[in-house]
Amino acid sequence: MDDVAGSAPSRLRAGVVGLGMMGRNHVRVWDELVGEADLVAVADPDPDAVARATTGRRVTGYHEPQEMFERERLDVVSIVAPTSLHLPVTLQAFEHGINVLVEKPIAATREEALRMIDAAKAAGRMLTVGHIERFNPAIRELHRRLAAGELGRIFQIHATRLGPFPARIRDVGVVVDLGPHDLDIMRYLVGSEPIRIYAETERRIHTEHEDLFNGTMKFANGVVGVLDINWLTPTKRRVLTVTGERGMYVADYIAQDLVFYANPDASATWINPSHGMSTTSVSEGEMTRRAITREEPLGVELREFARAVLSGGPPPVDPHDGMIALLLARMMVESAVAGEAVSGSTLEEVLA
Numbered sequence: 001m002d003d004v005a006g007s008a009p010s011r012l013r014a015g016v017v018g019l020g021m022m023g024r025n026h027v028r029v030w031d032e033l034v035g036e037a038d039l040v041a042v043a044d045p046d047p048d049a050v051a052r053a054t055t056g057r058r059v060t061g062y063h064e065p066q067e068m069f070e071r072e073r074l075d076v077v078s079i080v081a082p083t084s085l086h087l088p089v090t091l092q093a094f095e096h097g098i099n100v101l102v103e104k105p106i107a108a109t110r111e112e113a114l115r116m117i118d119a120a121k122a123a124g125r126m127l128t129v130g131h132i133e134r135f136n137p138a139i140r141e142l143h144r145r146l147a148a149g150e151l152g153r154i155f156q157i158h159a160t161r162l163g164p165f166p167a168r169i170r171d172v173g174v175v176v177d178l179g180p181h182d183l184d185i186m187r188y189l190v191g192s193e194p195i196r197i198y199a200e201t202e203r204r205i206h207t208e209h210e211d212l213f214n215g216t217m218k219f220a221n222g223v224v225g226v227l228d229i230n231w232l233t234p235t236k237r238r239v240l241t242v243t244g245e246r247g248m249y250v251a252d253y254i255a256q257d258l259v260f261y262a263n264p265d266a267s268a269t270w271i272n273p274s275h276g277m278s279t280t281s282v283s284e285g286e287m288t289r290r291a292i293t294r295e296e297p298l299g300v301e302l303r304e305f306a307r308a309v310l311s312g313g314p315p316p317v318d319p320h321d322g323m324i325a326l327l328l329a330r331m332m333v334e335s336a337v338a339g340e341a342v343s344g345s346t347l348e349e350v351l352a
């Protein structure tokens with residue numbers, strides 16, 4: 001850190017490992033970040049990727065992350081290499097005292113994720129996971145409004161994440177690649193843990209893994225989560241719908257829109273002795289589009305990571321949440337293969 005004796009650290013030295021489809025965005029956003037950090041170095045074994053990232057920027061390119069860590073005295077690094085490399089590169093970064101933001105999914109397995117979490121503790125450095133949807137302004141606003149009780153009791157949360165087939169993703173199927181986004185957001189918004197999950201999957205285009213996923217997730221507080229995710233749809237749709245006593249919220253991740261559909265009958269409530277307040281009927285009411293200040297989610301994510309490092313605050317996304325999102329996705333795959341719901345101690349172990 002640029003630590004002038006006697007004053008608080010001001011700007012962080014940032015690096016990026018992995019300069020592919022997502023890494024390019026990290027490079028651009030770190031480079032544009034004004035105030036908290038300077039992008040000083042990048043690493044990727046692909047010389048073309050390094051040339052693309054360094055051209056026109058005052059940034060040093062490396063072909064080996066280890067060499068970058070040894071030479072650059074980085075404070076923070078984004079690890080955006082393939083998921084199988086998240087563990088070894090994260091461990092190298094901690095050996096050099098660097099704070100890490102690793103892309104989702106946190107790692108390939110529970111054991112790897114736990115080693116990363118333990119290594120962060122041992123090094124006294126921050127580990128956070130790039131669950132980018134947590135930083136989407138529409139989701140943040142929805143979270144704030146749900147926490148304030150605007151919907152009353154929540155009945156259902158429904159995630160739709162559809163789009164065309166991405167030919168470059170070969171190592172995992174759609175459940176592990178896209179599922180962690182919605183599995184994490186559901187836990188984050190519902191504020192309860194799943195007690196039973198079930199999935200159906202199909203493989204239509206992918207040569208090895210599933211590309212269609214329909215899942216359900218029953219939460220301890222009674223909310224039912226529904227996941228509709230695939231790589232088989234000729235248009236991109238990323239929408240989250242939350243239905244409750246007082247109406248329904250629809251959040252569009254791409255447009256960063258949040259719309260409320262009121263249930264005008266919600267005021268006609270009665271006290272249900274077992275559930276507290278209950279709505280007696282539902283009808284169509286007014287629709288209101290909430291005002292959202294739109295911002296690139298990755299910009300919010302990297303800024304909050306940098307600020308957390310500078311202030312010594314908690315990681316913007318707890319790495320345990322990243323691990324749970326991965327493990328829930330893996331269990332969804334297992335559920336689909338077995339044709340059985342997963343619940344009880346198997347699920348509790350994941351959440352422990």
Ligand SMILES: NC(=O)c1ccc[n+]([C@@H]2O[C@H](COP(=O)([O-])OP(=O)(O)OC[C@H]3O[C@@H](n4cnc5c(N)ncnc54)[C@H](O)[C@@H]3O)[C@@H](O)[C@H]2O)c1
Nearest residue numbers: 018019020021022023044046080081082083103104105132
């Ligand atoms: N948060 C999101 O929405 C989101 C979106 C896309 C990808 N991701 C995650 O980002 C990570 C990368 O995905 P991608 O789509 O950019 O993949 P990609 O295949 O486009 O890029 C990976 C890059 O890593 C490089 N690489 C390979 N070995 C390396 C090494 N030893 N050191 C440094 N770099 C190395 C490759 O040369 C390539 O440039 C994955 O974990 C993926 O799940 C997250």
